Every structure is written in C-alpha cells, then in structure tokens.
Amino acid sequence: MTLRFGRRQFLMGSSALLAAGAFGLGPARAQSAGLRLFWWGGQARADRTLGVADLYSETTGAPPLQGEFLAWDDYWTRLATQVAGGNAPDIYQMDYRFIVEYATRNAIVPLDEFVESGVLNLDDFDEDQIEGGRVNGQLYGLSLGANSVATLVNTAAFEEAGIEPPDLSWTYADIERYGEAFKEANIRGGMRAFADGSRVEPMLDNWIRQRGKALYTADGQLGPDVDDMVDWFTMWNDFRQAGYIISAEDDALDTGAPEVSAVALQKSALMPTNSNQLIIHQSINPDNLTITSYPRLAPGVGGGHYRKPSQFWSMASSSAHKEEAAAFLSYFVNDIEAGRILGVERGIPCSAGVREAITPELSEQDQIALNFVANLGDLLGPLPPSPPNAAGEIDVSLLRVIAQEVAFGARSPEDAGRYFVEEAQAILARAAS
Template identity: 30%
Template sequence: MRTNGTGTQGSVDRRGLLKLVGGSTAALGLTAAGCGGGSGSDGGTVTIRYAWWGSDDRAKRINQTIELFEKKHPKIKVKTDFQPYLDFWKKFNTQASGGNPPDVFQNAVGFLRKYDAKNVLLDLGGQVEAGNLRMDGFRAGLDTFGEVDGRLLGVPVGSNSMALVIDEKVFGKAGITPRPGWTWEEFHAALAKIRDTQGRAGDSGMYGVMYLYDLHLRQHGKAFFTPKGLGFTEADLTDWWTKALQGVRAGTYSDPKKVSQVKPKAALSAGLSACEFTWDNFTIRYTSEGKSEYGLAPVPTTDGKRTGQYLGSLMLSASKRTKHPEEVARFIDFMVHDPEVATIMGYDRGVPATTAQYEAFKPTDPVNKKIAAYEQQLVDSGVLEQITPHPAGADIAEAAFLRIAEEMALGKSSVAEAVRQFFSESKTALGS
C-alpha cells in the first residue's frame, strides 16, 4: 500500500459548514442500540454499530442504504447512531475514551491522526489483503486519501474540492466571467467592479476560511499544516488577516456584523455578497436558501497556473476494538462500491469516490451537474495535488481559526491579538 498524506473535509463552511467536507449541523437523533466495543452475534448473525453525522435527509438516505446492505448480506445487521456534527464528535470522543467506539463510523481527515494516536482506528490494510475490502476503482487518487504512514485508516465515500460559488446574475450584470488561471489581482478587481456597479460586496469575507487559506499558502510553497504542526508563520497570517480587514473597510468584502446577523443563512444566498469560497458540493445549499442562480468558478491563482487544490473527502473508518473486522470491511466495501448505493446517496457526501458509483449516478438537476462538471474540469486540467497531512489536534486548530477570525472581524480583537491567540491555542492543541 502506498504511503500518502491525508487531508479533509471538511469544516462546516465559513460560518460552521466548512468544519467538515459535505457535513451538516441539522439536529436529528437516531438513538443507537447495543453496546460494547463490537456487537455480539445471535444465531450466526453478526451485528455491527455504525455512527455518522449529517442532515436528516442524509439520515434517510443512509438508512435506505443500510436496508439494501442487510438485504444483500442477511447475516450482518447494522445498528445506527446519528447525531448533529458537534454532538457526534463529543459522543464519539467519550466512547473512544471509554473503549466503546462504534464498529464503523463516518470520519474526516482532521481526525485521522488524532484518533490514530489514541489507538482507536483499525488498519484496514489487512482486510484489503484478505479480499474483504477493495481499494481499486477509486477516482483521481482517492484510494490513498485515508492513509497515514502507509496504514489504511479511512476509505473515501465521496469527493469535493474548494471552489468559488458565485451569484451568476450579479457576475453577469457586472460583465465578469471568471476563467481558469485568473489571478488574485484579477479577482480583487472583479470584487471592486461588483461593488461599484451592483451595489453589494463582492465576497462575503475570506478571513475565516481555513481551507482557502491553505490553498493560498500552497500556491506559495507552504501549507496550513505539516505532519507535526503549522506550516506558516505569524507574519504570514498577519498579512492574510490584515488584507481581509482592508477588504471589509473598502466594501469589497461583506460587513461581518451583517454576515453574523443572517446566520445560519449564508451571506451569498442572503444577498450580502456576490460570491464566497466553500466546498463545491455545498452549492446546492445556496439554491435552496437564495433567490438567484448560483454557479462554480475557478479558485484564483498567484502565478496563473497553480491553484493548490486537492480532492477532499468524507470517509468510513473502523474501530480497532471491533470484534467483527471482516463484516465491517464488507460493509465499507459495499458502501463505496455498490452502484445502488450511489443512486440512493447522490452527491450528499460529495461526488462518489469510486468509478462504479460515479457512473451509476448521473445527476439530472442543474446544480449537481455543475458540481460534476467542476470536479471533472479539475481532473482534466491536471491542477489537483496531494493534500498535506493533518497532524493530531488539527480539528482543534481548525475550530480556533474559524472562531478567532470571526471575533477579529467583529472588532473584538486586533489582528495582532488574533494572530497571537491563534498561534498560542494551536501550539497547545498540536503539541508544538
């Protein structure tokens, strides 16, 4: 098995959605049944516990896939545990600390090394060798996305990438057509033109979008994370946040107070801006929230070529304490390869990770067609790179970045104070 750095999912966007690739914080609880590190068997039937987070629509879809799995694998029963995002990780951390994590669970890159260091995650490589889990047929190198130091700790279920979501009507009226390879200078000129001709901010504010800042750093030969800590300096972040506040004062970025007031609605769909950076598979959110037409535009570049982009993914991981590793592996294999699963899930967790599922689901609605076309363009253009490994504690650093950036934008701290606070909290979280 090849060694490769792993990367995310995800945060819950800039106001909560970027926290995690393809996630949602909608509240719903399907109470788990069963207990113990691995669930027992009865009359030759094995029961495994499966936990995940997401919207209630995701829950309905996943329950349909579980019914399908149990129909095709009558000797394996699946008990479910569904929570909103924050509640999921709070409960999971308690379960993991008590030696009672679910047998299989939804995971994201920011948590791989954290729970690997806590000896929670099962290396699925042995199940691949045993023929219970196939790691062939994955799109665009996603087969290595869940590897840490040569061990397979997660299997991707879908893919997404950072993108610029635009209000197509506003951009059209302003006479702006974003094209691959456009530069940051051209991007900021476009924001100013939108402000001057359309009477609204160009962008909703980039200061708290950790994964966008990661791309910007990668365009300059750095990255947000290294395998052991942060990959940038206080001077780097000072420059980024200073320019962000300058954009707010100039009116090219939305007023942070107004952005905060319209939550949970996004600033873009609320009409406060003409674009914002987020994961491509979140585009459907704007269509459901807003009254305009929304599309995907290329990420600006520093040199006209390198975007720093990569495919991120939600994934499925297994507990090292499971008593049923073979059944868990077969469950994961089914969820990432079975074509019928793709027709049920659609793009709920991103574009399907395997070719079989990608070909099984052909979106018919305009939004999902745009998502598929956007990712295909990224693959065809050759701009995709490998994600930088996230160290243990990356999830805490990511949450701190979002929170501190928002406090700074609202005037609760200066740039200098915010930078010091972020580095202080991150060094504690990352142990560096």
Template identity: 30%
Template sequence: MKFQRTTFLAGASVAALLLAGCGGGTSATTGAGGAGADGKGEIKGDIQASWWGGESRNAKTNKVIDMFVAKNAGVTVDRQSADFAKYFDKLNVQAASKNLPCVVQLQGRQINDYTKRNVLLPLDPMVDSGAIDVSDIPKSVVDAGRGTDGKLYFLPYGAAYDAVGINTTLAEKAGAGTLPENYDWPTFTKYLTKAQAGMPEGTNAANNGGGRPNYFIAWTQANGKTLFNDEGKLGFSKEDLAQYWTMWDDLRKAGVVVSPQKAAEEPTAPDQSYLAHGEVMSDTLPGNALTPATKTLSGAAPGNTLTTLPYPSGPSGSGNALYPSGFAVSSNCDNIPTAAAFINFFTNDLEAGKLFGSDNGAATNTKVLDAQLADPAISSTKKHELELYKEIVSNEPPTIVFPPGYQSIFENSFKRAYEEVAFERMSIDAAADKFFAEANAKLGQ
C-alpha cells in the same frame, strides 16, 4: 501524488446517549493482528454502523443498508446516526472507553484524533486480501484516508471539496462578468472590488473570508506554503498569515465584504447563508451545497442563479484540496469480515451509489460517479457539483494529513484571531502572534 501535513479534532463534549459497541458477530474475529484482520471470512452476524446526517441523508443511508442486508443473508446492522456535532461528541466518549461501533464514519480532518488513540484498524490488510476493493478509486483519493503513519484507516466513499460560489445574476448586473479559467488570488480580489461598484444598495460583493480556514488552506496550497510540519505544528510563517489577512482586511476597509457585525449574525448552514439568500455575490461554498443553496436562492431571490468555481490558483497551481468522508473499522470490532464487506458495498456497489446519489461528497468510485453523471434524471446543479469534482481530481490535489486538534484548536483559534482584526480590536501582527501561540501550544498532541 502530492502530500501536505495537516489535523483536526471534532467536538469533545460528552453526549447523553452512548452508542453500544459492535454486536456479537458469528465469525471468530478480533482486533488488529487477530484472526480475520484481513477481512476474509464468513459475512454474517451483527455489526453496528454509525454516521452523521440529517433526515434526507439518514433515509438514503438506511436504504443502502437495507440493500446490503438483503444481499447478505444472516446479517443484521444496528444503525446509529446523529447530526454532525452530536455525532462526534458521542464518538469521542466511545473512543475514550474503547467501545466504538464496528463501522464508524469519519472525515480526513478528524482521522488522526482517533489513530492516536489506537481505536481503529488499518484497512491495508483488507485491501491486500481483496475484502475491500479500491481499484476504481483514484489513488490520491484513497490516500486521503491515511493517517500520519501512512496506513489506511478509512475508505473514502464521498469526496467533498470547497468552491467559490458566485451569484451569476448579481455578477452580470454589476458588470463584473465571469472569472477566467485558472484565475489567481489577485484576479479574484480585483474581480470582487469591481463588482462592488455595481452592487445593489445593502448588498456586498462577498462575504469576508479572512476568518475562513478553508479559504486560507486554499491560499497556502496555491502559494506553495506548508500548512503543518512533521510535528503537526504550524508550517507557514506569521508573515504568510499577515499577508493573507491583509488581503481580506483591505477588502473589508473598502466595503467590498460584509461587516464583522453582519458576519457574526450569519446562519452556519450553507443553504441558509447570505450567498444562498442573495445578500452577497460570492462566498466559499461546499461543493455539494450548490444544489440546496440554489433551492434556497430560488425562493429568496427568484430569477437569481448560482454556480461554483474552483478556488483561485497560484504559483504552485490549484488551491483546491479534498475533504473525504468514509467508513473505518474499530479495533474492538468482533466481526471484521462483515464490517469490511459493509464498507466495500457502500463504496463500490453501483446500485447503492445510485441510490445514495453522492449525498456526502462526490462518489469516489469512478464507475459509480460516471453512472450518476450518465443518469438522465440528474439535476443540472448536481451534475455541475460532480463535474467540478472530476476537474479538481484531475489536477491531483495534495493529500493533507491533518494533525490532532485541527478543528478545536486550529479552526477555532483562527476564526477568533481574525475577528480581533475585523472588529479592529487588534492589529494583524498582534493577532497573528496570538494565533501562533494558541495553535502551536496544543496542535499535534
């Protein structure tokens, strides 16, 4: 297993609605080190569970919780959900007051913003006791739920990944064809340049990836660069960043990618992106967004088809990394056995997995994943999403440990700095200086 150090901080604004803490469980359990910290005990009483999602995911999550309650007499689950940004606004308020729900959903990119506050319980004792089963989850995926101290703080139930989305219809019409297996970054940029010559008027071969942190992460992994050092500061050099930005800026100057003005107007939802509307041939796409993006494309550009490919490779191998989502247990939870049972059920139950349908990343439990792939009712796009996940996992992607401040500091500063380059307000070297100064001043704190 390969490890890289890295971190991410979600939104910090205060939401109007505060979620209550864990409800009064009937078992005598307390925080870390207290009775029941290993998750063993009677499964009954109240817990609160919180997650993010839209209408469709909320409906699926509620049905899974209904199944859990039906199988555990005497259990009630107080349910709270919000869209992604508002969810973390609320969670940050709760973390500050040590009043988190018993079960909270987190991603690998945020975990250390909460471990540093000591508001989560390590799950290792619950795994050791058998209260939480990880035997059917690849070790590299389990380890994606660990903090900077090496302890397991959330159990990934779904593993997201980023991919290169290709409008195969536009690619064929442009004479670009398909990318070869294990293609690298130079091959990718040549492919886009070739395709641009055959693009319809007003259509670009690609969106501009210069300000996309996920593309940059993939580039660093493929080229053997260190994303973050042991202190949570930037581990790559300004020269590395300049090389990456130059690659995309050359494409911008050649008209291969969209203009910065057009890029600034793009909707943020992947299923409403320029790729989903047939306005570019290629862009980065979350692996689990292929299905909704394909649905959008069928209406916006009938007859066009989408596919997804792994990120470009390089001297150090695959550029793909996993971005898991899963559930953690708060340190203020007073019903740890029920919280542990909830996490175990949501992640490992076959029927629950079939119902949830890998809605938030591919199912991490291999038996659940294989059952979904064997389902004759699975759509071709969803099957492709899950098969590509299996391919990426087979290459043992690195576990990136994101330091505190990744999203609010790294991602936002990265995007702003490249915008200065794209709008030609700043040289690449000056923008790199600006980014390094901003990021290293606050990352890892």
C-alpha cells in the same frame, strides 16, 4: 432518538430527519445488533445515506442500520464525547484534518485486514484515494469521494448586480471589483460579494500553497510564518472594512449547516465550499448556483488546489461488529445501485465501476461538480501530507477564534498573525510530546 427508514420514506424525504439534523440526536442504540452510523451533513446527505443503508438491509438481510447526523460544528463535539464514553458508533465519518489524531489515539482501526480478506473490496478503487486514507502506512479511512475546494456562486445575484460571475482565472483582486459592484447595486438588502474566508482553514491552506509553502510540512510543523499570517488577517480585514465581504455579525450566523450559510441566508453571492457541496446548497436555495475555483493570488498563479478525499468512513475500535461493518463499507462504495442513490454528493465516486455507471445519469449540478474536479488545469497541485494530529484543534480552537476576534475588532491583524503562529506551534509541540 434512532433513525430507520424504508425505501418509500427515503424517496419522499422525512421531516423527522430534518428535525433530528437541526436539533441533534442522543446516542443511537443498536437494534438487533444493527450497525450504527454517524456523519456530518444536511438533509440531502441524510436521505442518501439512509437510503443506501436501507437498501443494504433489504438486499443482504442484515439487521436495520441506525443513523444519526449533525452539522459540522456540532458533529466533532458529539463524536469526541461518544468516543470518550465508549459509546462510539460502529462507523463514523472522518475528515482529512482529524484522521491522524483519531488513528494515533486508537479511536479507529486499520481496515487493511478486511481488504486482504476480501471483505472490503478495493480492486477498482482510485489509488490516490486509498493513499489519502493511510496513516503510517495503514488504511484508517475509506474515501467516500474525490473533491476539491471550490467557491459557491449565486449566478442570479450576479445577474442582478449586472456583473459576470468569476471563472477559473479570477484573483483576490477581483474580490474588490465584485465588492464595489455589489455595493453599488445594493441588491437584496445589501448583499455582499463574498463571505468571510478568514476563518476557513481550506482557504488559508490554498492561499499559503499559492505562496509556495504548505499549511503543515511533511514533518508536522506549521508552514506559514508571522508575516504570512499578518498578511492573511490584514487582507480579510481590509475586505471587511471596505464592505466587500459580510460583517462579523452576519458571519457569526453560519454554524456550519448549509441552511445558515452566507449564501443560503442571502448575505453574500460567493462563499468558500467544496465541490461536492454544490448539490446540498442547490437543494435549499431557490437561485441557480454553480461553483468555480478559489481565487488566485495573481493572474497565472496556480497550484493551490488538490484532489482530496472529501471525507472518509472510519471504523470505531470499540465496535463489536467489525466484520459486518467492513462488509457494509464495501457495499457502500462498490454497489451500483448504492452509487446511484449517493450520486456525487460526497464527491466523485472512487470506484471506477460506479463512476462509469452513474456518470451518464447525473443531474446538472452533479455534472458541474464532476467536470470541475476533472478540469482544474494549472490550479491543481499535489496532495499534501496528512495534517498532524493537532490540526483539528488549530482549526477549530485557534484559527476560527482568532479570525472572529479580528472581525469584531478585539485583535489587530498584526497581533492575530503573531498569536496564531505562536499558539499553533505550541499546540503542535504539545501534541508531539
């Protein structure tokens, strides 16, 4: 199934798009040599992305672009299959934890030649966002926005529970305080205070950084030791057993799509997310939402957050339309009208011109996301090095699996901590050999 929509359909939305996102799409076929795009995300992102693609074709006379999208968990399996089968889209969304792997395996190509020729214009692009897309000195990913990790907050649920929601000063000890308040209030069929963060790699990364370490060192080694990981799994297991976070069964319902998140399903009032995702979560939730920081280890402890590329566009090495793809990428991040369509759903625009033009027009949720990223204060630390090329495997196939095993009682936190470190080190060693 191939997606191509006009401006009217973009503005009205499309039930066909929603169905495509929910059930997945077969490989899209280019029509009239039109570019193929692939990204993860939900309905709102699809509407915005296809709106820009359609406007680009109308403005430039380029053949219609074809788009497909899936939820995060399904996206990487489909992309890996397409790349292996030589059927990769011309342009696809890339994540910070996977970019080294795709670059070193020559699945994506450097964009430097297109910057040098002027086809891809980055004249007023934020330098830190350019650097974030480099691998071994070459630009493999075009940042689609700056963001930071954040906690999604259902303010209406906190009001019902009779407690003030967290602000930038909150700590992990507050999860216990909030947990007790929600247990006592027993709202909405037993809503818990927090989702399960034990399997969320960005939350582990933030927690480890607050301990003065890095999840991955500059030379691609694992930062946390066994004691760190035992403490991590123990903390979340204690929260779970006390009823402060959602159950293992409820956590298993979250497959990565916003529509089945712990907040969307009203299983918890708080959950880990990214600043740019406030918009999509608000679009599917009737309650008023906001965002705040991840919790601190203790009052005054900061430095765990950083301003990072929310995601990239990368160009497939197999694309037969590289020059055309570079021209579209330049339009996507530089055109003012495109910026108005995209807003800050993928993060704060990296082009100063686009950012200046759209900021006064942003919605309340967009303004919240922008102000959050701009005002992290002492929570903000330096951008870490790009993760090693096995980081994605460690996230998806190790951390998430082990965390779920602990949640269901199949492993103790002590065994999980040891096993995680041993297996992660073995994965990194294999990847480096």
